[in-house]
Amino acid sequence: MALPMFDATNDPGPSFTALLQAEGFEAVAPGDLPGSIPHATTVVALRYADGVVMAGDRRATAGHAIAHRAMEKVFPADRYSAVAIAGSAGMAVEMVRLFQVQLEHYEKVEGVTLSLEGKANQLAQMVRSHLPLAMQGFVVVPLFCGFDLARQTGRIFGYDATGGHYEESDFQTNGSGGPDARTTIKLGYRDGLTRAEAIELAVLALYEAADADAGTGGPDVVRGIYPIVATVTVDGYTQVEEIEVAERFGAVIERRRELRGDAGGALR
Amino acid sequence: MSMPFYAPPEQVMKDRAEYAQKGIARGRSLVACVYDGGVLLVAENPSKTLHKISEIYDRIAFAGVGKYNEYDQLRVAGVRHADTKGFAYSREDVDARSLANLYAQYLGNVFTHEMKPLEVEILVAELGSGTRPTQLFHVAYEGTITDEDRFAVLGGEAETILDAFSGLFVDGWDLAAALKATTAALAGPGRVLGADSIECAVLAEGATRRTFRRLGDAELTDLLVD
Numbered sequence: 001m002a003l004p005m006f007d008a009t010n011d012p013g014p015s016f017t018a019l020l021q022a023e024g025f026e027a028v029a030p031g032d033l034p035g036s037i038p039h040a041t042t043v044v045a046l047r048y049a050d051g052v053v054m055a056g057d058r059r060a061t062a063g064h065a066i067a068h069r070a071m072e073k074v075f076p077a078d079r080y081s082a083v084a085i086a087g088s089a090g091m092a093v094e095m096v097r098l099f100q101v102q103l104e105h106y107e108k109v110e111g112v113t114l115s116l117e118g119k120a121n122q123l124a125q126m127v128r129s130h131l132p133l134a135m136q137g138f139v140v141v142p143l144f145c146g147f148d149l150a151r152q153t154g155r156i157f158g159y160d161a162t163g164g165h166y167e168e169s170d171f172q173t174n175g176s177g178g179p180d181a182r183t184t185i186k187l188g189y190r191d192g193l194t195r196a197e198a199i200e201l202a203v204l205a206l207y208e209a210a211d212a213d214a215g216t217g218g219p220d221v222v223r224g225i226y227p228i229v230a231t232v233t234v235d236g237y238t239q240v241e242e243i244e245v246a247e248r249f250g251a252v253i254e255r256r257r258e259l260r261g262d263a264g265g266a267l268r
Numbered sequence: 269m270s271m272p273f274y275a276p277p278e279q280v281m282k283d284r285a286e287y288a289q290k291g292i293a294r295g296r297s298l299v300a301c302v303y304d305g306g307v308l309l310v311a312e313n314p315s316k317t318l319h320k321i322s323e324i325y326d327r328i329a330f331a332g333v334g335k336y337n338e339y340d341q342l343r344v345a346g347v348r349h350a351d352t353k354g355f356a357y358s359r360e361d362v363d364a365r366s367l368a369n370l371y372a373q374y375l376g377n378v379f380t381h382e383m384k385p386l387e388v389e390i391l392v393a394e395l396g397s398g399t400r401p402t403q404l405f406h407v408a409y410e411g412t413i414t415d416e417d418r419f420a421v422l423g424g425e426a427e428t429i430l431d432a433f434s435g436l437f438v439d440g441w442d443l444a445a446a447l448k449a450t451t452a453a454l455a456g457p458g459r460v461l462g463a464d465s466i467e468c469a470v471l472a473e474g475a476t477r478r479t480f481r482r483l484g485d486a487e488l489t490d491l492l493v494d
Contacts, residue, residue, distance in 0.1 A: 001349060001352070001353060001366075001370075002370070003345050003346075003349060003370040003371065003373070003374045004345050004348040004349055004352065005341070005345050005374065012348075016351060016355075019348055019351075019352065020352070020355075023352060025352075025356070097355070098355070101351055101354070101355050104351070104478075105347065105348075105351045108322070108323055108324070108347045108351075109344055109347050109348075111317075111319065111322070
Protein backbone atom coordinates (compact mmCIF):
# COMPACT_ATOMS: atom_id res chain seq x y z
CA MET A 1 0.00 0.00 0.00
CA ALA A 2 1.35 3.42 -0.93
CA LEU A 3 1.03 6.52 1.18
CA PRO A 4 -2.37 7.95 0.18
CA MET A 5 -1.45 11.49 -0.90
CA PHE A 6 -3.89 13.60 -2.90
CA ASP A 7 -3.55 17.09 -4.29
CA ALA A 8 -5.91 19.76 -3.04
CA THR A 9 -8.29 19.51 -6.02
CA ASN A 10 -9.14 15.83 -5.67
CA ASP A 11 -8.78 15.30 -1.94
CA PRO A 12 -11.45 12.95 -0.55
CA GLY A 13 -11.73 15.00 2.66
CA PRO A 14 -12.77 13.39 5.93
CA SER A 15 -15.06 10.82 4.28
CA PHE A 16 -13.78 7.26 4.52
CA THR A 17 -16.11 5.97 1.80
CA ALA A 18 -14.88 8.68 -0.59
CA LEU A 19 -11.34 7.60 0.28
CA LEU A 20 -12.15 3.96 -0.51
CA GLN A 21 -13.54 5.00 -3.88
CA ALA A 22 -10.49 7.13 -4.62
CA GLU A 23 -8.30 4.16 -3.71
CA GLY A 24 -10.25 1.87 -6.01
CA PHE A 25 -12.06 -0.29 -3.47
CA GLU A 26 -15.49 -1.15 -4.86
CA ALA A 27 -18.44 -2.86 -3.27
CA VAL A 28 -18.96 -6.05 -5.24
CA ALA A 29 -22.51 -6.87 -6.25
CA PRO A 30 -23.09 -10.59 -6.01
CA GLY A 31 -24.34 -12.37 -9.12
CA ASP A 32 -26.20 -15.65 -8.64
CA LEU A 33 -26.22 -16.59 -5.00
CA PRO A 34 -25.96 -20.15 -3.81
CA GLY A 35 -28.83 -21.06 -1.51
CA SER A 36 -30.30 -18.60 0.92
CA ILE A 37 -28.46 -15.87 2.78
CA PRO A 38 -28.53 -15.52 6.58
CA HIS A 39 -30.91 -12.90 7.89
CA ALA A 40 -30.83 -11.07 11.18
CA THR A 41 -34.04 -10.19 12.96
CA THR A 42 -35.43 -8.30 15.99
CA VAL A 43 -33.77 -5.18 17.37
CA VAL A 44 -35.28 -2.52 19.62
CA ALA A 45 -34.32 0.90 20.97
CA LEU A 46 -36.10 3.00 23.57
CA ARG A 47 -35.38 6.21 25.38
CA TYR A 48 -35.20 6.43 29.15
CA ALA A 49 -34.25 9.04 31.75
CA ASP A 50 -30.44 8.83 31.24
CA GLY A 51 -30.26 8.03 27.52
CA VAL A 52 -31.17 5.10 25.29
CA VAL A 53 -31.39 1.33 25.70
CA MET A 54 -30.75 -0.76 22.61
CA ALA A 55 -31.19 -4.53 22.39
CA GLY A 56 -31.17 -7.27 19.77
CA ASP A 57 -31.71 -11.03 19.65
CA ARG A 58 -28.92 -13.38 18.59
CA ARG A 59 -30.49 -15.55 15.88
CA ALA A 60 -29.59 -15.52 12.18
CA THR A 61 -31.72 -17.63 9.85
CA ALA A 62 -31.15 -18.94 6.33
CA GLY A 63 -34.53 -19.98 4.96
CA HIS A 64 -36.06 -22.22 7.62
CA ALA A 65 -32.71 -23.11 9.15
CA ILE A 66 -30.97 -21.40 12.02
CA ALA A 67 -27.67 -20.18 10.58
CA HIS A 68 -26.17 -18.74 13.79
CA ARG A 69 -27.30 -18.78 17.38
CA ALA A 70 -24.91 -16.22 18.79
CA MET A 71 -24.84 -13.48 16.17
CA GLU A 72 -24.41 -9.94 17.48
CA LYS A 73 -26.71 -7.28 16.03
CA VAL A 74 -26.05 -4.39 18.40
CA PHE A 75 -22.74 -2.53 18.00
CA PRO A 76 -21.15 0.63 19.31
CA ALA A 77 -20.91 3.04 16.34
CA ASP A 78 -18.56 5.28 18.30
CA ARG A 79 -18.27 6.37 21.92
CA TYR A 80 -21.70 8.05 22.09
CA SER A 81 -23.81 6.10 19.63
CA ALA A 82 -24.97 2.60 18.84
CA VAL A 83 -26.27 0.87 15.74
CA ALA A 84 -28.41 -2.25 15.48
CA ILE A 85 -29.08 -4.16 12.29
CA ALA A 86 -31.82 -6.21 10.69
CA GLY A 87 -31.74 -7.76 7.25
CA SER A 88 -29.16 -9.54 5.16
CA ALA A 89 -26.61 -10.45 7.85
CA GLY A 90 -23.32 -10.42 5.97
CA MET A 91 -23.93 -7.08 4.32
CA ALA A 92 -25.39 -5.56 7.45
CA VAL A 93 -22.32 -6.43 9.49
CA GLU A 94 -20.09 -5.05 6.74
CA MET A 95 -22.13 -1.84 6.68
CA VAL A 96 -21.67 -1.45 10.43
CA ARG A 97 -17.92 -1.99 10.11
CA LEU A 98 -17.73 0.67 7.41
CA PHE A 99 -19.90 3.02 9.46
CA GLN A 100 -17.67 2.61 12.53
CA VAL A 101 -14.53 3.38 10.53
CA GLN A 102 -16.29 6.29 8.81
CA LEU A 103 -17.08 7.97 12.15
CA GLU A 104 -13.63 7.38 13.59
CA HIS A 105 -11.95 8.49 10.35
CA TYR A 106 -13.87 11.75 10.33
CA GLU A 107 -12.99 12.35 13.97
CA LYS A 108 -9.27 11.78 13.39
CA VAL A 109 -8.96 13.73 10.14
CA GLU A 110 -11.05 16.69 11.29
CA GLY A 111 -10.07 16.63 14.95
CA VAL A 112 -13.71 16.88 16.11
CA THR A 113 -16.55 14.37 16.30
CA LEU A 114 -19.60 14.56 14.04
CA SER A 115 -22.88 15.73 15.56
CA LEU A 116 -25.41 12.97 16.28
CA GLU A 117 -27.53 14.20 13.39
CA GLY A 118 -24.46 14.12 11.14
CA LYS A 119 -23.84 10.50 12.09
CA ALA A 120 -27.49 9.60 11.37
CA ASN A 121 -27.21 11.23 7.93
CA GLN A 122 -23.98 9.37 7.17
CA LEU A 123 -25.71 6.08 7.93
CA ALA A 124 -28.64 7.07 5.71
CA GLN A 125 -26.25 7.63 2.80
CA MET A 126 -24.79 4.17 3.31
CA VAL A 127 -28.24 2.57 3.31
CA ARG A 128 -29.11 4.53 0.16
CA SER A 129 -25.95 3.50 -1.67
CA HIS A 130 -26.87 -0.07 -0.77
CA LEU A 131 -30.26 0.30 -2.52
CA PRO A 132 -29.32 -1.57 -5.74
CA LEU A 133 -28.49 -4.61 -3.63
CA ALA A 134 -31.60 -4.12 -1.52
CA MET A 135 -33.61 -4.32 -4.77
CA GLN A 136 -32.05 -7.73 -5.37
CA GLY A 137 -33.35 -8.86 -2.01
CA PHE A 138 -30.41 -8.05 0.25
CA VAL A 139 -32.15 -5.48 2.35
CA VAL A 140 -30.22 -3.93 5.23
CA VAL A 141 -32.18 -1.77 7.64
CA PRO A 142 -30.31 -0.30 10.59
CA LEU A 143 -31.57 1.32 13.75
CA PHE A 144 -29.42 4.10 15.14
CA CYS A 145 -29.37 5.76 18.54
CA GLY A 146 -27.04 7.86 20.58
CA PHE A 147 -26.61 10.40 23.30
CA ASP A 148 -26.70 13.94 21.93
CA LEU A 149 -24.11 15.82 24.00
CA ALA A 150 -25.31 19.20 22.70
CA ARG A 151 -28.94 18.56 23.71
CA GLN A 152 -28.11 16.28 26.66
CA THR A 153 -30.66 13.68 25.65
CA GLY A 154 -30.87 10.25 24.04
CA ARG A 155 -32.14 10.19 20.44
CA ILE A 156 -33.31 7.37 18.16
CA PHE A 157 -33.35 7.24 14.35
CA GLY A 158 -35.25 4.65 12.32
CA TYR A 159 -34.50 3.86 8.67
CA ASP A 160 -36.14 2.30 5.65
CA ALA A 161 -34.44 0.39 2.84
CA THR A 162 -34.19 3.48 0.62
CA GLY A 163 -32.13 5.39 3.18
CA GLY A 164 -35.07 7.42 4.45
CA HIS A 165 -34.51 8.13 8.09
CA TYR A 166 -36.87 9.41 10.67
CA GLU A 167 -36.22 10.53 14.19
CA GLU A 168 -38.39 8.65 16.67
CA SER A 169 -39.64 10.40 19.76
CA ASP A 170 -39.46 7.50 22.22
CA PHE A 171 -38.84 4.06 20.76
CA GLN A 172 -38.43 2.06 17.57
CA THR A 173 -38.06 -1.59 16.60
CA ASN A 174 -36.92 -3.38 13.48
CA GLY A 175 -36.85 -6.78 11.83
CA SER A 176 -39.38 -9.57 11.38
CA GLY A 177 -40.18 -9.64 15.11
CA GLY A 178 -40.33 -5.85 15.17
CA PRO A 179 -44.14 -5.44 15.21
CA ASP A 180 -44.55 -7.69 18.28
CA ALA A 181 -41.69 -5.97 20.06
CA ARG A 182 -43.08 -2.54 19.17
CA THR A 183 -46.52 -3.34 20.58
CA THR A 184 -44.97 -4.59 23.81
CA ILE A 185 -42.90 -1.43 24.22
CA LYS A 186 -45.84 0.78 23.27
CA LEU A 187 -48.00 -0.69 26.02
CA GLY A 188 -45.31 -0.52 28.68
CA TYR A 189 -43.69 2.80 27.78
CA ARG A 190 -43.89 6.02 29.73
CA ASP A 191 -41.67 9.09 30.00
CA GLY A 192 -38.68 9.01 32.30
CA LEU A 193 -38.23 5.26 32.73
CA THR A 194 -35.32 4.28 34.96
CA ARG A 195 -32.44 2.22 33.59
CA ALA A 196 -33.77 -0.93 35.25
CA GLU A 197 -37.31 -0.39 33.92
CA ALA A 198 -36.08 0.38 30.40
CA ILE A 199 -33.90 -2.76 30.28
CA GLU A 200 -36.80 -4.80 31.65
CA LEU A 201 -39.11 -3.46 28.91
CA ALA A 202 -36.54 -4.12 26.16
CA VAL A 203 -36.06 -7.66 27.43
CA LEU A 204 -39.81 -8.25 27.57
CA ALA A 205 -40.19 -6.90 24.00
CA LEU A 206 -37.57 -9.34 22.74
CA TYR A 207 -39.23 -12.16 24.66
CA GLU A 208 -42.59 -11.39 23.04
CA ALA A 209 -41.00 -11.08 19.60
CA ALA A 210 -39.29 -14.47 19.98
CA ASP A 211 -42.58 -15.92 21.25
CA ALA A 212 -44.41 -14.90 18.07
CA ASP A 213 -41.75 -14.79 15.34
CA ALA A 214 -39.84 -17.84 14.10
CA GLY A 215 -36.97 -15.67 12.89
CA THR A 216 -36.25 -14.22 16.33
CA GLY A 217 -34.25 -16.12 18.91
CA GLY A 218 -35.36 -16.10 22.53
CA PRO A 219 -33.09 -16.49 25.55
CA ASP A 220 -31.13 -19.73 25.05
CA VAL A 221 -30.88 -20.91 28.65
CA VAL A 222 -29.40 -24.26 27.65
CA ARG A 223 -26.40 -22.72 25.88
CA GLY A 224 -26.39 -19.57 27.97
CA ILE A 225 -26.84 -17.27 24.96
CA TYR A 226 -28.81 -14.11 25.75
CA PRO A 227 -29.70 -11.08 23.63
CA ILE A 228 -27.26 -8.19 23.60
CA VAL A 229 -28.46 -5.19 25.61
CA ALA A 230 -26.56 -1.89 25.65
CA THR A 231 -27.10 1.60 27.02
CA VAL A 232 -25.85 4.92 25.62
CA THR A 233 -25.72 7.74 28.16
CA VAL A 234 -23.61 10.80 28.94
CA ASP A 235 -20.89 8.30 29.92
CA GLY A 236 -20.99 6.69 26.48
CA TYR A 237 -21.80 3.23 25.16
CA THR A 238 -21.93 0.42 27.70
CA GLN A 239 -22.92 -3.15 27.06
CA VAL A 240 -25.06 -4.53 29.88
CA GLU A 241 -23.33 -7.48 31.58
CA GLU A 242 -24.61 -10.83 30.35
CA ILE A 243 -25.32 -11.93 33.92
CA GLU A 244 -27.72 -9.00 34.40
CA VAL A 245 -29.48 -9.75 31.09
CA ALA A 246 -29.76 -13.42 32.12
CA GLU A 247 -31.36 -12.38 35.42
CA ARG A 248 -33.92 -10.19 33.66
CA PHE A 249 -34.88 -12.99 31.31
CA GLY A 250 -34.92 -15.39 34.26
CA ALA A 251 -37.50 -13.19 35.99
CA VAL A 252 -39.71 -13.04 32.86
CA ILE A 253 -39.49 -16.80 32.38
CA GLU A 254 -40.30 -17.44 36.06
CA ARG A 255 -43.39 -15.22 35.92
CA ARG A 256 -44.61 -16.87 32.71
CA ARG A 257 -44.05 -20.32 34.13
CA GLU A 258 -46.29 -19.52 37.10
CA LEU A 259 -49.01 -18.41 34.70
CA ARG A 260 -48.42 -21.34 32.33
CA GLY A 261 -47.21 -19.11 29.52
CA ASP A 262 -49.84 -16.44 29.94
CA ALA A 263 -48.69 -12.83 30.04
CA GLY A 264 -51.27 -12.32 32.79
CA GLY A 265 -51.80 -8.66 32.01
CA ALA A 266 -48.37 -7.77 33.45
CA LEU A 267 -46.53 -5.46 31.11
CA ARG A 268 -43.38 -5.28 33.13
CA MET B 269 18.45 28.60 -26.77
CA SER B 270 19.43 29.13 -23.18
CA MET B 271 21.46 26.54 -21.29
CA PRO B 272 20.71 25.91 -17.61
CA PHE B 273 23.65 26.53 -15.34
CA TYR B 274 25.37 23.38 -14.18
CA ALA B 275 25.22 22.71 -10.45
CA PRO B 276 26.98 19.66 -9.02
CA PRO B 277 24.57 17.25 -7.28
CA GLU B 278 26.49 17.55 -3.99
CA GLN B 279 25.82 21.27 -4.05
CA VAL B 280 22.12 20.78 -4.90
CA MET B 281 21.64 18.33 -2.02
CA LYS B 282 23.54 20.51 0.39
CA ASP B 283 21.46 23.54 -0.54
CA ARG B 284 18.23 21.62 -0.15
CA ALA B 285 19.27 20.20 3.22
CA GLU B 286 20.21 23.66 4.42
CA TYR B 287 16.90 25.03 3.22
CA ALA B 288 14.92 22.32 5.02
CA GLN B 289 16.96 22.65 8.20
CA LYS B 290 16.41 26.39 8.26
CA GLY B 291 12.66 25.91 7.87
CA ILE B 292 12.55 23.35 10.65
CA ALA B 293 14.69 25.48 12.95
CA ARG B 294 12.13 28.29 12.72
CA GLY B 295 9.55 26.18 14.60
CA ARG B 296 9.52 24.94 18.17
CA SER B 297 10.74 21.51 19.26
CA LEU B 298 9.10 18.34 20.52
CA VAL B 299 10.05 15.50 22.88
CA ALA B 300 8.58 12.00 23.09
CA CYS B 301 9.51 9.42 25.69
CA VAL B 302 8.27 6.23 27.29
CA TYR B 303 6.97 6.14 30.86
CA ASP B 304 5.58 3.38 33.06
CA GLY B 305 2.08 3.65 31.57
CA GLY B 306 2.82 4.21 27.88
CA VAL B 307 4.29 6.90 25.63
CA LEU B 308 4.31 10.63 26.38
CA LEU B 309 4.54 13.27 23.64
CA VAL B 310 5.15 16.91 24.53
CA ALA B 311 5.55 19.85 22.15
CA GLU B 312 6.05 23.51 22.73
CA ASN B 313 2.93 24.90 21.08
CA PRO B 314 0.91 27.91 22.21
CA SER B 315 -1.96 27.05 19.83
CA LYS B 316 -4.86 24.99 21.19
CA THR B 317 -6.25 24.05 17.79
CA LEU B 318 -3.33 23.67 15.37
CA HIS B 319 -1.93 20.47 16.77
CA LYS B 320 1.58 19.08 16.43
CA ILE B 321 0.56 15.79 18.05
CA SER B 322 -2.34 13.67 16.79
CA GLU B 323 -3.93 10.26 16.78
CA ILE B 324 -3.30 7.96 13.84
CA TYR B 325 -4.73 4.67 15.08
CA ASP B 326 -5.53 2.61 18.18
CA ARG B 327 -1.94 2.45 19.39
CA ILE B 328 -0.20 4.87 17.02
CA ALA B 329 0.41 8.60 17.43
CA PHE B 330 1.87 11.16 15.03
CA ALA B 331 3.93 14.21 15.85
CA GLY B 332 5.45 16.75 13.51
CA VAL B 333 7.61 19.84 13.72
CA GLY B 334 8.43 22.42 11.08
CA LYS B 335 5.93 23.78 8.59
CA TYR B 336 2.39 23.12 9.80
CA ASN B 337 0.62 22.65 6.45
CA GLU B 338 3.25 20.14 5.32
CA TYR B 339 3.24 17.89 8.37
CA ASP B 340 -0.53 18.13 8.70
CA GLN B 341 -0.86 16.79 5.16
CA LEU B 342 1.39 13.89 6.17
CA ARG B 343 -0.72 13.31 9.29
CA VAL B 344 -3.93 13.03 7.24
CA ALA B 345 -2.21 10.66 4.81
CA GLY B 346 -1.20 8.55 7.81
CA VAL B 347 -4.76 8.39 9.15
CA ARG B 348 -5.96 7.41 5.69
CA HIS B 349 -3.34 4.73 5.31
CA ALA B 350 -4.04 3.27 8.76
CA ASP B 351 -7.84 3.29 8.44
CA THR B 352 -7.74 1.75 4.97
CA LYS B 353 -5.32 -0.94 6.08
CA GLY B 354 -7.30 -1.71 9.24
CA PHE B 355 -10.50 -1.93 7.20
CA ALA B 356 -9.02 -4.13 4.49
CA TYR B 357 -7.15 -6.45 6.88
CA SER B 358 -7.64 -6.20 10.63
CA ARG B 359 -7.03 -3.59 13.32
CA GLU B 360 -4.06 -5.47 14.72
CA ASP B 361 -2.34 -5.49 11.32
CA VAL B 362 -1.88 -1.72 11.41
CA ASP B 363 1.67 -1.02 12.59
CA ALA B 364 3.88 2.01 12.93
CA ARG B 365 6.88 0.51 11.18
CA SER B 366 5.24 0.21 7.76
CA LEU B 367 3.75 3.68 8.09
CA ALA B 368 7.11 5.17 9.09
CA ASN B 369 8.68 3.48 6.06
CA LEU B 370 6.06 5.01 3.77
CA TYR B 371 6.73 8.42 5.25
CA ALA B 372 10.47 7.91 4.80
CA GLN B 373 9.99 6.96 1.15
CA TYR B 374 7.74 9.90 0.50
CA LEU B 375 10.02 12.42 2.21
CA GLY B 376 13.05 10.95 0.45
CA ASN B 377 11.31 11.20 -2.92
CA VAL B 378 10.27 14.78 -2.40
CA PHE B 379 13.78 15.65 -1.21
CA THR B 380 15.50 14.33 -4.32
CA HIS B 381 12.91 14.97 -7.03
CA GLU B 382 10.97 18.09 -6.15
CA MET B 383 11.98 21.73 -6.35
CA LYS B 384 11.59 22.21 -2.63
CA PRO B 385 12.10 19.66 0.16
CA LEU B 386 9.49 19.38 2.91
CA GLU B 387 10.48 21.45 5.92
CA VAL B 388 9.34 18.88 8.45
CA GLU B 389 10.53 16.23 10.82
CA ILE B 390 8.03 13.68 12.02
CA LEU B 391 7.67 11.03 14.66
CA VAL B 392 5.51 7.92 14.52
CA ALA B 393 5.08 6.43 17.99
CA GLU B 394 3.60 3.03 18.66
CA LEU B 395 2.54 1.70 22.04
CA GLY B 396 3.70 -1.90 22.21
CA SER B 397 1.43 -4.88 22.73
CA GLY B 398 1.90 -8.64 22.84
CA THR B 399 4.06 -9.20 19.80
CA ARG B 400 5.25 -5.64 19.07
CA PRO B 401 7.52 -3.54 21.29
CA THR B 402 6.97 0.15 21.97
CA GLN B 403 8.80 2.09 19.25
CA LEU B 404 9.43 5.70 18.33
CA PHE B 405 10.22 6.14 14.63
CA HIS B 406 11.88 9.43 13.83
CA VAL B 407 11.77 10.45 10.16
CA ALA B 408 13.86 13.42 9.02
CA TYR B 409 13.14 15.84 6.16
CA GLU B 410 15.27 13.89 3.68
CA GLY B 411 13.79 10.51 4.57
CA THR B 412 16.32 9.25 7.09
CA ILE B 413 14.55 6.98 9.51
CA THR B 414 15.73 6.01 12.98
CA ASP B 415 13.98 3.98 15.66
CA GLU B 416 14.26 4.65 19.37
CA ASP B 417 12.82 2.67 22.21
CA ARG B 418 13.20 5.24 25.02
CA PHE B 419 13.01 8.82 23.78
CA ALA B 420 13.28 11.03 20.72
CA VAL B 421 13.69 14.77 20.20
CA LEU B 422 12.60 16.63 17.06
CA GLY B 423 13.10 20.18 15.90
CA GLY B 424 15.69 22.88 15.33
CA GLU B 425 17.21 22.67 18.79
CA ALA B 426 17.07 18.90 18.97
CA GLU B 427 20.75 18.46 19.88
CA THR B 428 20.71 20.85 22.83
CA ILE B 429 17.42 19.42 24.13
CA LEU B 430 18.62 15.86 23.61
CA ASP B 431 21.74 16.56 25.70
CA ALA B 432 19.63 18.00 28.51
CA PHE B 433 16.98 15.29 28.33
CA SER B 434 19.44 12.35 28.22
CA GLY B 435 20.64 13.39 31.66
CA LEU B 436 17.10 13.53 33.02
CA PHE B 437 15.63 10.33 31.57
CA VAL B 438 14.89 7.55 34.07
CA ASP B 439 13.68 4.11 33.02
CA GLY B 440 10.21 3.30 34.33
CA TRP B 441 9.34 6.75 35.66
CA ASP B 442 5.73 7.87 36.05
CA LEU B 443 3.77 10.36 33.95
CA ALA B 444 4.27 13.35 36.28
CA ALA B 445 8.05 12.86 36.45
CA ALA B 446 8.31 12.33 32.70
CA LEU B 447 6.21 15.40 31.97
CA LYS B 448 8.27 17.63 34.27
CA ALA B 449 11.53 16.46 32.70
CA THR B 450 10.31 16.85 29.10
CA THR B 451 8.94 20.33 29.82
CA ALA B 452 12.18 21.38 31.54
CA ALA B 453 14.27 20.05 28.63
CA LEU B 454 12.06 21.87 26.08
CA ALA B 455 12.25 25.11 28.04
CA GLY B 456 16.03 25.05 28.42
CA PRO B 457 17.93 26.93 31.09
CA GLY B 458 16.39 30.11 32.47
CA ARG B 459 12.92 29.55 31.01
CA VAL B 460 9.78 27.88 32.36
CA LEU B 461 7.00 26.48 30.18
CA GLY B 462 3.52 26.47 31.70
CA ALA B 463 0.53 24.30 30.82
CA ASP B 464 -0.74 26.92 28.35
CA SER B 465 2.38 26.90 26.20
CA ILE B 466 2.73 23.15 25.71
CA GLU B 467 0.71 20.57 23.86
CA CYS B 468 0.69 17.14 25.39
CA ALA B 469 -0.77 13.73 24.62
CA VAL B 470 -0.20 10.14 25.67
CA LEU B 471 -0.64 6.66 24.28
CA ALA B 472 -1.74 5.14 27.56
CA GLU B 473 -2.13 1.50 28.53
CA GLY B 474 -5.51 0.56 29.95
CA ALA B 475 -7.86 1.73 27.19
CA THR B 476 -9.71 -1.11 25.49
CA ARG B 477 -9.02 0.08 21.95
CA ARG B 478 -8.02 3.68 21.29
CA THR B 479 -5.10 4.51 23.56
CA PHE B 480 -4.46 8.08 22.35
CA ARG B 481 -5.52 10.79 24.78
CA ARG B 482 -4.82 14.52 24.94
CA LEU B 483 -3.99 16.04 28.31
CA GLY B 484 -5.96 19.22 28.97
CA ASP B 485 -4.69 22.35 30.70
CA ALA B 486 -6.18 21.43 34.09
CA GLU B 487 -4.63 17.96 34.06
CA LEU B 488 -1.27 19.36 32.89
CA THR B 489 -1.24 21.98 35.62
CA ASP B 490 -1.93 19.29 38.22
CA LEU B 491 0.85 17.06 36.88
CA LEU B 492 3.37 19.90 36.64
CA VAL B 493 2.89 20.94 40.28
CA ASP B 494 5.54 19.46 42.56
